[in-house]
Amino acid sequence: MRIVTTKSVVLNGQTFGPGWPFENLTELEAKALVDAGEARVEEAAAPTKPNDADDLNAAIIAAMEGMAESDISADGKPNVKPLGKLLGYSVTADERDAALEALKALLA
Numbered sequence: 001m002r003i004v005t006t007k008s009v010v011l012n013g014q015t016f017g018p019g020w021p022f023e024n025l026t027e028l029e030a031k032a033l034v035d036a037g038e039a040r041v042e043e044a045a046a047p048t049k050p051n052d053a054d055d056l057n058a059a060i061i062a063a064m065e066g067m068a069e070s071d072i073s074a075d076g077k078p079n080v081k082p083l084g085k086l087l088g089y090s091v092t093a094d095e096r097d098a099a100l101e102a103l104k105a106l107l108a
Contacts, residue, residue: 001026002021002022002041002042002044003022003030003032003033003034003039003040003041003042004020004022004039004040004042004052005017005018005019005020005022005031005038005039006037006039006040007037007038009033009039011029011033018022021042022039025064035081046088046089047087047088048089049089049091050089053098054102055101056095056098056099057102057103059087059104060083060087060091060096060099061103063083063086063087063101064078064083066086066089067082067083067086068092068105071083076096077096077100080092080093080096080097083096091104098100
């Protein structure tokens with residue numbers, strides 16, 4: 001969810017034009033802006049799984065950097081369930097393994 005201006009708004013000395021997203025608002029600030037009609041709530045679009053293998057590999061590799069140590073299996077591979085949670089879509093073990101192979105090739 002993000003808060004976007006419906007018209008020009010000045011907040012904390014900064015001017016936001018219509019359609020600008022707010023960052024780092026408190027829940028109280030967001031509610032006040034929405035209630036006043038100065039902003040609206042936009043639901044974030046769910047991430048979509050890339051169709052291109054290179055793009056999928058890149059997304060998986062980037063997500064692996066944010067994984068907790070507890071989400072790595074004994075064989076050193078990220079568990080697919082928490083990996084999918086970070087990505088916002090499910091990945092298979094084969095897709096994860098392909099990304100790991102792509103990473104090895106980049107580092108070679």
